[in-house]
Amino acid sequence: MLIPLQPRGRSVTIGSVLFLILVAFFVLHSRNADDVVNYVLKRPASECVQQPHTEPLPPPSSAETKDGSWEFVPARDAEDYGLSQEQCRIAFPKLFVEIEKSVAARKDKPITAKELNSKKVGEGMVRAVVHQGELYVVDFNYNPVTYSRGRATLSAIYRALRAVPNRHDLPSAEFIFMTEDYAPSWPGPIFAYSKRDSEENVWLMPDFAYWSWPEVNVGPYWDIRRRIVAVDDGIAIDGKLQRGIDFQRKKKQLFWRGTTATAPELRGQLMKMTEKKSWASVHAIDWNNEDHLRKEVISMEDHCRYMFLMHTEGRSFSGRGKYLQNCRSVMVAHKLEWREIHHGALVASGPEANFVEVERDFSDLEDKMKYLIDHPEVAERIAQNSVHTFRDRYLTPAAEACYWRELIAQYASVCDFEPKVYSDIRAKKLRGLPFESWSLTPADFPY
Structure with a gap:
């Protein structure tokens, strides 16, 4: 039996009307979100800070984990976004140091809804909710410079949640994060890509480039890791087999390219201490001079x-650091003030050293460089330690996903409220957009 179809024009008209109604629904409920009670106190509030939440995810399902026999194998597990909480703890015992510090700072002072609402979400900030393992975007304050960072960060959270089968067991949490290099002065808790030790209100999160960093032609994180391995070890890239470069055949120089504008005193001192040194290839970049750029700028993988490789801070952290630590090269860094999620695994001395630390004024840089050049076996051991620690473990996609889930669970454990997803549950009015819908909206979507 044939069912008569409606005329095409009528279908389009009905579809258009329904679409306009849907858009109006989201706009109205979003604008009215501040006029309703969006939170429910946990029962009882005091219990949420007695112990950090330690079981946001189900136990490992793999038979390999029985009796504690599971072991992280980089070739198999480095890009597994869905490791269980137990597997994450086994694989990355030093990864959650900064989360534990933040939890300890709030042990006797739970995070309240009033505290979270103490200041309006400003430019470059994003407000989100994780509820029953689903991600909702409540507010996205547009900043043209950091817009892609916000999208990348939300995408990474979504990926980490979706990777585990029982994500609904994660506790609900509402949080605000910053898309700038550092968090502003802020009375309440805020997530940021980097922090100083004194900033107890800041909770460290993975930076945006774990997703991608197209603005500096680095691209997806999985791809740059593959290209770095091709330089170091030799693999097929785009159908062409590349030969790896042995450590002792690498250029015996300290390499750095960058702008001094973001940290003129610090980076200016680096330029001064390396000027005309045979062991250094350190040049400032003039980003407005195309001829200069063609001569001086090299791809991230060719740093290897x-x-x-010299690592310096800029306005706060420097996003290139994790790329340098993926190389089988020796990362040299001044004493760092800005923390990142993987810094708990840094070791500056002894047989397990995985980088070389110098003074912030670089006064000991030349002596340490000469020692390393004269003792290539020491340099190679440090470089190999870096690969084992960072490329194969703490800077893997698996580690990033583990960190996101642990951050959400531990942050929720010191909140005394449960966020509401609906501003009006009877009318099914959502406070924010599900990530899947939000990801399809234009940049200037009206919240």
């Missing part, structure tokens, strides 16, 4: 052709 140098034996020594």
Whole structure:
């Protein structure tokens, strides 16, 4: 039996009307979100800070984990976004140091809804809710410079949640994060890509480039890791087999390219201490001079052709750091003030050293460089330690996903409220957009 179809014009008209109604629904409920009670106190509030939440995810299902026999194998597990909580703890015992510090700071002072609402979400900030393992975007305050960072960060959270089968067991949490290099002065808790030790209100989160960093032509994180391995070890890239470069055949120089504008005193001192040194290839970049850029700028993976790579902070952290630590090269860094999620695994001395630390004024840089060049076996051991620690473990996609789930669970454990997803549950009015819907909205969507 044939069912008569409606005329095409009528279908389009009905569809258009329904679409306009849906858009109006989201706009109205979003604008009225501040006029309703969006939170429910946990029962009882005091219990949420007695012990950190330690079981947001189900136990490992793999037979390999029985009796504690599971072991992280980089070739198999490095890109597994869905490791269980137990597996995450086994694989990355030093990864959650900063989360534990933040939890300890709030042990006797639970985070309240009033505290979270103490200041309006400003430019470059995003407010989100994780409820029963689903991600909702409540507010996205547009900033043209950092817009892609916000999208990347939300995408990474969504990926980490979706990777585990029982994500609904994660506790609900509402949080605000910053898309700038650091968090502003803020009375309540805020997530940020980097922090100083004194900033107890800041909770460290993975930076945006674990997703991608197209603005500096680095691209997806999984892809740059593959290209770095091709330089170091030799693999097929785009159908062409590349030969790896042995550590002792790398250029025996300290390499750095960048702008001094973001940290003129610090980076200016680096330029001064390396000027005309045979062991250094350190040049400032003039981003407005195309001829200069063609001469001085090299791809991120080609940094790995140098034996020594200089890492300096900028306005806060420097996003290139994790790329340098993926190389089988020696990362040299001044004493760092800005923390990142993987810094708990840094070791500056002894047989397990995985980088070389120098003074912030670089006064000991030349002596340490000469020692490393004269003792190539020491340099190679440090470089190999870096690969084992960072490329194969703490800077893997698996580690990033583990960190996101642990951050959400532990943050929720010191909140005394449960966020509401609906501003009006009877009318099914959502406070924010599900991530899947939000990801399809234009940049200037009216919240």
